[in-house]
Amino acid sequence: MAVSYGWAGKVLRVNLTSGKITTEDISKYKDFVGGMGIGYKVMYDEVPTGTHPHAPENKIIFGVGPLTGTGAPCSSRTNITSLLPSNPMHLVSDSHMGGNFAATLKYAGYDGIIIEGQSANPVWLRIEDDKVSLEDASGLWGNGISDTTAMVAGEMGKAASIAAIGQAGENLVNLSVIMNGYSHSAGGHGSILGAKKLKAIGVLGTGSVKIASTGKEILDLNTYMMTELIGANNQHVVPNTPQPWAEFDAKGSRWTAKKGLYWGAAEKPIETGEIPPGNENTVGFRTMKAVFDLGPIAEKYTKRMGGCQSCPIRCFSQLEIPQLKKYGVSTNVSNTCMGFHSPGGVMIKGAKDQFEEGDANMISKSLGSQLADDYGVWCNYGLIGKDFKHGYESGILKEVLSEEEYNSIPFDLMEAGDPAFLVDFYRRITFKEGEFSHLGEGTYWIANRWNYGDDFWHNAAYGIWSPLGFPKHHSSEAGAQVGALISCMFNRDSQSHTHMNLIGSGLPTDILKDISEELWGSGDAIDFTANYTPMNEYKAKFAKWSIIRNVLHDSLTLCNWMWPMTTSPLKERNYRGDTALEAKYMALVTGENYTEESLDLAGERIFTLHRALTVKQMGTMDMRTKHDGMMDWIFDMDPDKKAFTEGTIKMDRDDMQLALTMFYDEMGWDKDLGAPKRETLERLGLGYVADDLKSLNLLP
Amino acid sequence: MEKDQYLIEDLTDLLLESSSTGKLTTLDEILIALENDDQAIVESAIESLQEELDLKTLKDKNGQVYYYSGKEMTDKYANILIRIQDKDMLRLVASTVREESRRYPRPTYVNLFTIPPYNLTEEELRDILLELSDEEEFNDLKFTESSNGVSFLYSQTHLSAGYASYLAEWQEVGQYEIP
Numbered sequence: 008m009a010v011s012y013g014w015a016g017k018v019l020r021v022n023l024t025s026g027k028i029t030t031e032d033i034s035k036y037k038d039f040v041g042g043m044g045i046g047y048k049v050m051y052d053e054v055p056t057g058t059h060p061h062a063p064e065n066k067i068i069f070g071v072g073p074l075t076g077t078g079a080p081c082s083s084r085t086n087i088t089s090l091l092p093s094n095p096m097h098l099v100s101d102s103h104m105g106g107n108f109a110a111t112l113k114y115a116g117y118d119g120i121i122i123e124g125q126s127a128n129p130v131w132l133r134i135e136d137d138k139v140s141l142e143d144a145s146g147l148w149g150n151g152i153s154d155t156t157a158m159v160a161g162e163m164g165k166a167a168s169i170a171a172i173g174q175a176g177e178n179l180v181n182l183s184v185i186m187n188g189y190s191h192s193a194g195g196h197g198s199i200l201g202a203k204k205l206k207a208i209g210v211l212g213t214g215s216v217k218i219a220s221t222g223k224e225i226l227d228l229n230t231y232m233m234t235e236l237i238g239a240n241n242q243h244v245v246p247n248t249p250q251p252w253a254e255f256d257a258k259g260s261r262w263t264a265k266k267g268l269y270w271g272a273a274e275k276p277i278e279t280g281e282i283p284p285g286n287e288n289t290v291g292f293r294t295m296k297a298v299f300d301l302g303p304i305a306e307k308y309t310k311r312m313g314g315c316q317s318c319p320i321r322c323f324s325q326l327e328i329p330q331l332k333k334y335g336v337s338t339n340v341s342n343t344c345m346g347f348h349s350p351g352g353v354m355i356k357g358a359k360d361q362f363e364e365g366d367a368n369m370i371s372k373s374l375g376s377q378l379a380d381d382y383g384v385w386c387n388y389g390l391i392g393k394d395f396k397h398g399y400e401s402g403i404l405k406e407v408l409s410e411e412e413y414n415s416i417p418f419d420l421m422e423a424g425d426p427a428f429l430v431d432f433y434r435r436i437t438f439k440e441g442e443f444s445h446l447g448e449g450t451y452w453i454a455n456r457w458n459y460g461d462d463f464w465h466n467a468a469y470g471i472w473s474p475l476g477f478p479k480h481h482s483s484e485a486g487a488q489v490g491a492l493i494s495c496m497f498n499r500d501s502q503s504h505t506h507m508n509l510i511g512s513g514l515p516t517d518i519l520k521d522i523s524e525e526l527w528g529s530g531d532a533i534d535f536t537a538n539y540t541p542m543n544e545y546k547a548k549f550a551k552w553s554i555i556r557n558v559l560h561d562s563l564t565l566c567n568w569m570w571p572m573t574t575s576p577l578k579e580r581n582y583r584g585d586t587a588l589e590a591k592y593m594a595l596v597t598g599e600n601y602t603e604e605s606l607d608l609a610g611e612r613i614f615t616l617h618r619a620l621t622v623k624q625m626g627t628m629d630m631r632t633k634h635d636g637m638m639d640w641i642f643d644m645d646p647d648k649k650a651f652t653e654g655t656i657k658m659d660r661d662d663m664q665l666a667l668t669m670f671y672d673e674m675g676w677d678k679d680l681g682a683p684k685r686e687t688l689e690r691l692g693l694g695y696v697a698d699d700l701k702s703l704n705l706l707p
Numbered sequence: 708m709e710k711d712q713y714l715i716e717d718l719t720d721l722l723l724e725s726s727s728t729g730k731l732t733t734l735d736e737i738l739i740a741l742e743n744d745d746q747a748i749v750e751s752a753i754e755s756l757q758e759e760l761d762l763k764t765l766k767d768k769n770g771q772v773y774y775y776s777g778k779e780m781t782d783k784y785a786n787i788l789i790r791i792q793d794k795d796m797l798r799l800v801a802s803t804v805r806e807e808s809r810r811y812p813r814p815t816y817v818n819l820f821t822i823p824p825y826n827l828t829e830e831e832l833r834d835i836l837l838e839l840s841d842e843e844e845f846n847d848l849k850f851t852e853s854s855n856g857v858s859f860l861y862s863q864t865h866l867s868a869g870y871a872s873y874l875a876e877w878q879e880v881g882q883y884e885i886p
Contacts, residue, residue, distance in 0.1 A: 248822055249787070251729040251780040258816060259882050266823070283727075300886075344886045481885060484877075511882070515810045535812065537873050578781070654873035 012219040013073030013597040018045065019117045019139060021132060023203050024063060024124030028139050033118050038692055040562035040606075041072025043101050044613040045119045046088025050099050051620045051696065053123075060090035060097050061179055061202035063125035069112070069170075069208070072564040076113035076216040076317075078225060079592045080232055081566035083316035085109040085170075085187070089199045091499055092181035093387060093449030095475055098498035098624050099617070101561065102184075104170070105315035106191030109564060111168035114212025126204040131159060135211045144206040148177060151381035152186050153337065159209045171207035172197045173383025175437045180447040182385040182436070190323065190341040190376075191315065194385035195499060219598025228591055233287035233319060236572040236584050238262060238512070240294040240322040241504065244576040245513035252283040254578055257513035261322075262576075263295040270295075271307035272327055284576040290319040297324035300347045301369040308369070313341060320569060328373055330362045334430055336377040345389060350375015350429055352392030355399065359424030371426035378429055382437040388500040390450045390478045393469040395432075397459060404443070407457050412441045451476025467640040472500070474636050481507040483641055484656050487539040488666040489532070491658060492550040495635040495667070496614075498621060504567045505553035509533075512574045518582050522573065526586065527552065538653045542662050547669040555610030556589075562613055563589060612691040615674065615683050619696045622682045622705050630681035631667055677707035714752050717741050722760055726780040729824055731765065731773035731788050768793045787824055796820075796827065797835055801845050805862040813878060814851060814861035814871045836860075853879035 014037070017030040036045045046068040058064045067089040074082045085108050091100035112120070115136050122132075129144035142162075147155050155171040163169075168187055175183035176197030183197025200206070218225060238244035239262035246253050247260040264279035279292040296312060297305040301324070308328050312321035324347075326340045351358065351372045358371035379386070386392070398404040405413055416435075420428035434440065436447040445453055450471060454463060464471055472479045472494050482494035485507045494501045509519060510533070520530030523545070532545035560567040572584035585591075586603060593601035618630070627633050642650075642660050650659035672678050675687030684707050688697040700706040721740050725732045734746070734753075743749055753774065756762055761777030765785055773792075775785050790799040804815045817836065820827045827835065839845045839860075847864045853875045861871040 249784065249819075249824060251727060251784045254781045254783055258819075259878060281727075348886050479885065484881065484885065516812070517810065536877060538870065648869075653867055653870035 010217050012217050012599075013077065013593070014041065015113050015116045015118045015214075015216070017117060018119040018121060019134070020121045020123070021139070021141070022124045023122065023126040023130065023141070023205060026141055028141070030117075036118070038609070039613055039616070040559065040609050041075070041118055042070035042084070042086035042564040043088060043558055043561040044072075044609070044616075045070040045562075046086060046101060047099065047613060047616045047620060049121055050088055050090075051616060051623070054090070056624055056626070058090060058097075060092040060199055063123075063203075065090050065199060065202075066121060066123045067196060067199045067203070068119055068121050070119040070562070070564075071109040071112050072118070072562050073597060074563045074565060074589075074592055076110035077218060077592070077596050078229065078317055079565065079596070080229065080237065081315070081318045081320065081569040082564060083107055083109040083318065084561065084564040084566050085112070085193070086561045086564060087185060087193045087196050089196050091195050092179075092198055093195060093451065093476065094498050095451040096625060098475075099620050100195060100498045101502075102193035102195045103502070103561060104185065104187055104191045104193040105318070105566065106168065106188035107316035108168045108170050108187040108191070108208075108210065110316045111210045111212045113216050114214050115210050116212065116214050120208070122200075122203065122205060125202065129204045129206050131207040131209065132205060133163065133209050135163070136213055144204075147171075147206045149174065152383050153189060153381050155207055156187075156189055159207050163209045163211055167209045167211045169207055169209045171383075172200045173381055173437070175383040175385075175447065176201040177206070178437065178439050180384065180436060180439065180444075181449045181452065182387055182391060182447050184380075184383045184385045186380065186383060190346065190380055192346070192380065192383075192385075194387075197383050197385065216596075218596050220595040224595050225592075228588075228595060230287055232572065232585075232588060233290060234285050235577055235580060236575050236588065237290060237319065237569070238293070238574070238576050239264075240296060240320050240568070241511060242508040242569050242572065242574065243511065243513050244574045244582065246281070247513075250281050250283070252281070253576075255514060259511070260513040261294050261296065261299055262513070263299055264293045268295055268298070269306060270309045270311050272310045277311075287319070291321040294320055294322050296322050296343055297326060300324060300343065301326075301372055302365060304363070304365045305369050315566070318566065318569075322568075326373065328369070330366075330370060331374055331377065334374050334427060336374060336381070340373045340377060342373070342376040342380070345386065346376045346380065347372040349386035349389050349392065350379060350426075352386075352389050353395060353429060353432055354421065354424065354426060355392060355396040356422055357424050358426055361426065367424065371424075371429065374426045375429045375433070378433040382433055384433055384436055384447065387449055387476075388478050388480050390469075390471070390476075391436075391446060393471075393478075394446055394450050394453050397463045397466075397469065398446075398453075398457060401459075401462070403457050403459070408442050412443060415441075416443060449476055450478075461639075465639040465643070467644045470640075471638050472641075474638070475499075475634075483658050484537075486510050486546075486549070487534050487656070487658070488542050488546050488663065489550045489553065491637070491641070491663060492547075492666055492670045493554055495637065496554060496618075502567070503553050503557035505556045505571060505573075506549065508569075509573045510536075514574060514582055522583065523549065525583075526573075537656050539651050539656070539658075541651060541659070542666040542669060544669060544673075546666070547673040550670055551611075551673045552607070555607055555614055557610075558613045558617070559589065559606055559610035562609070563593070565589065608691070611674075612693065615676075615687065615691055616693060616696065618674075618676070618681075619683050619688065619693065619700060623700065623703065626703075626705070628677070628680045628682035628705055628707055630676075631664075631671075631679065635667055635681055637663065680707055682707050711748075711752070714741065714743065714748070715755065718749070718752050719756060719760065722756070722762065722774060722776050723779055726776040726778070729780070729784065729788070731775050731785060731792070733771060733773055737774070765789045768795075784824070791824060791826075796825075796831070797838055797845075799825075800835055800860075801839065801848060804848055804860045805864070808862040808865035808871075812865055812874070814859035814866065814875045816875075816879070817858045817860055851875050855880055
């Protein structure tokens with residue numbers, strides 16, 4: 008067998024109904040790169056339309072890619088694809104996790120795992136290189152993710168990477184996660200594994216990823232990226248305080264390193280110091296996320312910053328907070344970003360200090376993250392707290408819950424800002440206790456069940472983006488029509504950071520406009536913050552590029568929270584990044600002639616397949632009105648202001664319809680409907696999809 | 708190693724170290740640090756490092772010359788330092804705010820001036836903000852506040868009141884709600 012460079016060469020297929028375990032060659036998936044691309048291909052080809060997410064006919068695909076495990080920075084991402092239970096039509100979606108699962112899977116020799124069928128009894132999947140087996144999980148079932156991970160590690164050893172679900176996934180809670188490494192979570196698909204009775208996947212890999220070039224060439228490319236291109240978390244390229252080396256600074260930047268800031272609970276406190284560009288060995292000190300997410304008090308509880316395999320950014324705060332013992336959870340905390348912010352949002356009246364001055368946020372957010380992570384509860388990008396807030400504050404909860412149940416919920420704790428409320432909240436969701444627990448079904452389902460009205464759906468304070476029940480996520484507030492378009496295109500909240508990382512880089516807008524001109528032909532692709540201009544063709548190009556890079560990263564796999572390297576922290580580079588860097592890695596790793604253009608074409612193929620699958624699942628070509636809708640608040644907010652005036656992100660309805668038209672055209676989709684056309688599908692090597700859609704009367 | 712070579716190496720280390728730690732350096736400080744009282748030789752050594760260290764100079768209001776390495780310190784930062792040296796805080800605050808309002812554009816959170824390199828005490832800052840409000844030459848500078856009580860300054864030459872208010876709220880509250 009010829010050596011496969013980059014790709015491990017095979018995909019594992021596990022049928023839980025029959026117990027049959029097979030492998031198949033990666034070649035049929037190579038046009039789709041890996042990760043997300045494998046996921047969409049399998050879902051399109053193999054899962055019948057109308058399948059319920061929890062039915063045996065549904066499949067779930069864990070995909071990694073040709074750059075996973077190669078040592079390319081920020082490359083240990085696992086993409087998980089399946090039907091999404093929280094989506095009203097159970098449309099296909101993806102969730103992602105970092106950690107070390109992805110790289111370990113490559114070392115074991117696999118580019119992905121396709122899981123199908125349904126086991127009669129709880130099992131876990133054991134992968135040790137070529138030795139793959141299904142093991143009895145009756146002893147694991149009922150445990151949280153933390154204990155499950157420890158028990159599987161007890162069987163396989165410390166070197167194993169373990170992905171697991173908690174009780175929320177077991178109990179088929181729609182909003183549930185799959186998690187590896189105790190805190191690296193993929194939101195939305197936990198209950199798929201629960202329905203399949205697959206509690207965990209343990210992987211031990213002793214192999215390696217074969218690289219076509221010399222190791223030195225890869226190291227040289229790494230050095231280039233690490234010294235000239237990479238910034239801090241979210242590719243922020245300026246520090247958040249004035250520093251001698253930096254021409255610019257921005258308070259919101261995640262480049263938090265500065266003199267006098269410490270990992271205060273390290274055995275010997277470690278000062279981050281200022282970390283200017285140029286030294287690849289100190290990049291890991293740049294992002295002190297603990298204070299960014301939890302406030303200044305978190306500094307003294309920070310053991311260190313952690314993160315994923317092969318990632319220099321270390322965006323995961325690892326703290327020891329002894330006070331958490333009071334609530335019966337582990338005092339060792341590891342999390343980042345929404346993992347912390349979401350429980351903060353459940354405390355709808357705010358949190359109060361509990362043990363010392365200034366600890367309110369740290370205690371409530373870290374306690375909530377411990378509970379949600381162990382049970383494996385997802386938050387629908389923070390909407391679970393808003394779903395609860397509306398029910399509580401509108402009085403609907405009082406109407407839909409029995410008096411007994413309502414009175415049993417410690418709302419007094421929540422009103423008092425006591426985070427002990429979270430213990431009760433997450434338990435009810437996880438174990439489906441009472442009517443209240445339906446909050447775990449997701450926004451669309453709960454809003455329908457409890458008859459939430461327009462004051463919920465169209466309320467700017469809640470920020471629901473789509474009638475499909477997902478929230479804004481770097482939407483109209485992030486690049487006007489660009490963020491808005493991106494947010495309309497997926498079947499859950501958009502997880503694209505391509506555009507946001509550029510806009511939020513910390514550089515002044517004039518520099519961003521210059522970069523925009525070089526990449527998309529005009530500075531008009533980028534507006535000044537909250538000073539928007541009407542739609543133009545360059546914004547359509549920017550939106551397309553952002554999405555196809557996003558899906559490309561989830562297929563290669565690279566972390567889209569960091570990639571692409573659109574900007575640089577170096578003045579000598581005029582702050583220009585290198586958007587061809589993915590292609591440079593691919594060329595070295597695979598030995599094949601990858602270019603920026605050829606990879607972008609692959610990204611376009613993957614995203615168009617996602618769109619075609621959505622058309623097929625929904626049974627309509629009319630994506631514009633049936634899928635790409637937006638809530639009224641986006642257009643009606645700030646009633647005293649007009650769209651395209653200073654100081655508002657209000658959008659204009661006609662302009663957004665024009666934006667959709669221009670974007671569809673840019674994608675080669677039908678300009679009126681937003682469904683892919685035959686010529687586009689054929690250009691992308693998806694002729695068989697065009698034939699299939701034609702046979703279903705779904706081809707424009 | 709030749710004596711001159713030691714001098715060059717020590718001088719290089721000194722200038723790079725002071726610049727990277729946010730300090731401008733005078734000739735006197737160099738002479739003391741190097742324990743070398745031969746000004747001509749030291750000046751000649753400085754001259755020889757001009758290109759390698761991207762050496763630059765600035766003068767304070769008394770004509771005192773300061774050195775810094777452009778490899779470790781930006782001109783912008785050096786200019787802030789010289790104005791601090793000149794105790795020209797009022798105009799430094801005003802020009803910083805105007806530049807941020809013009810270029811980013813964004814209002815400037817006033818506590819910026821309490822952290823390095825500005826390092827104003829709360830009392831000093833309060834006095835400066837009062838002075839800015841009183842003097843006509845600064846009457847383009849206005850205050851706004853985000854909903855969490857953080858004060859911002861902006862120049863109405865570049866930002867309208869409504870726009871500045873939105874940007875302050877976005878900077879302080881909005882951006883953190885969508886992490």
